[in-house]
Amino acid sequence: MDMLSDVYYQTMRDLRSRFRMPVWIFLSLFQPIVWLLLFTQIFQSLSQLPQLGTVSYLQFFAPGVVVMTVIFGSAWAGMGMLQDIDMGILSKMLATPVTRPSIIIGRVISAMVMLVIQALLIFIIAVIMGVKITTGVPGVLLSIVIISLLGLGLAALSNGLALLLRRQEPLIAVINFIALPSVFLSSAMMPAQLLPAWLNTLRHFNPVDYAVVGVRNLILQGYVWSDLRTCLLVLLAWAAAGITFGALMFRYKAE
């Protein structure tokens, strides 16, 4: 009970402070739209690739944008934790009876709420731009579960890194190091058949790729259960690993 209430209030605090930055909110929502427009324009000629079949590049790339947005949204979740450390808020909080895990869980959930809003917006824009979602609304909901798992693991990892590194500069460096390469090391931008062999092998070790494949299946093909099962299992494991890392760092670095 205490835990639930603490998580609720921590989440609300984090969300409130996010929503008090109108510029941040606006750009967070606008950024994915820019990507969707920009990338599909740049790679327009890729639509002629035989590997894409009858699918347009926009249709192919939409899942990629959703996953990219999740990555860039959740990977920075640790910055808020750093700020709390720097402002003395964390140590003050630790002297209260607040349940310890709620401090991290609240931040992660608040990041998730933002992600879901962003993802829904992208789906809506994509549909307006002409993307057909084969599985319809249930498919969108299942997609949201998939990306939430990816974001959950990443946000928890980011919070753990913040506690481990303690400073902004190294945290920014690490996140930059991970974020964009993890998109390139997947089939988000290129059909897997067109990737060089080594990349095609490597992507199977990248949780991002499972999310991309899962969401893309739901949009383009329908319920490919064998792929979906693997995707959900891998991402569940990923989320669990991220949370474990975050919790361990909190236990040893914050308390």
Place this chain on the structure above:
Amino acid sequence: MLNTLLRPTSGTAMVAGFDVSTSPADVRRNIGYVAQDVGVDEHATGRENLTLYGHFYRLDNKTIKQRIKEIFELVDLTGYEDKMVSSYSGGMRKRLDIAMGLIHQPKIIFLDEPTVGLDPQTRARIWDYIRKLAKSMNVTIFLTTHYMEEADQLADRLAIIDMGKIITSGTPEELKRSIGGDVVTLSPCAVKTAECQEFLQRTKSVLSNKPFVVGMQETDTTLAVYVQNGESAAPNIMRILASEGIEVQTLSVSRPSLDDVFLKYTGRNIRPQEGAPTTYTEVARRRSRR
């Protein structure tokens, strides 16, 4: 350690009747902690900061509302409840910071260097709030400071900690009396020089066997001579030193202050501007008089 942020490596400590190692959660429920650095959320209002903490202490909404009204009055922030903390001045933030440690009516409140880095005016006001707090809330205040003046002003009981050990404790008055009478401070020079050192050593040896001298303590540039009666000792000292050919630049007679107490017990002067050459913390404990 007493506020459970650090775990003891050995030994036990009881706070508000609970062991800090075995039941930290019970300790936390009964204490308020106000750190040296202000720990308030700038991007929230005063009320939001306090409400959040109210929930952490499991208070219900009605109690929280009621308490916020009382506490904002106590720290004189009424009218600022719904303003963003980022618009508060430094002194106001500190007051809010203290208020956050009071929301659950703790039995003990830990104030760690509550006025460090504040201007004298703000400091005097914070002192007023601390006095008010002790009077109106029936709470034990555990305050650490390295401002002797602050300890003198606020403490009912005081302990001096040097190198991690309590070296003496008592009321400020008791401690001052323990020095014995008055302090005559002699100074031959403003900066530390070899000449100055020689002067201090010679003066010390000349005065050491005089019956009216209770004790002596030197710093880099001064020599504090503890005597029974300052007014009569001062001319005496001047005469004795003059007959030995020692010239005194400045001489002052004072009632002992806590600075003298600190100096006597630790053999060191407080020089915070030098980044505290020795570890020292002085602990003043104030019990509410109710």
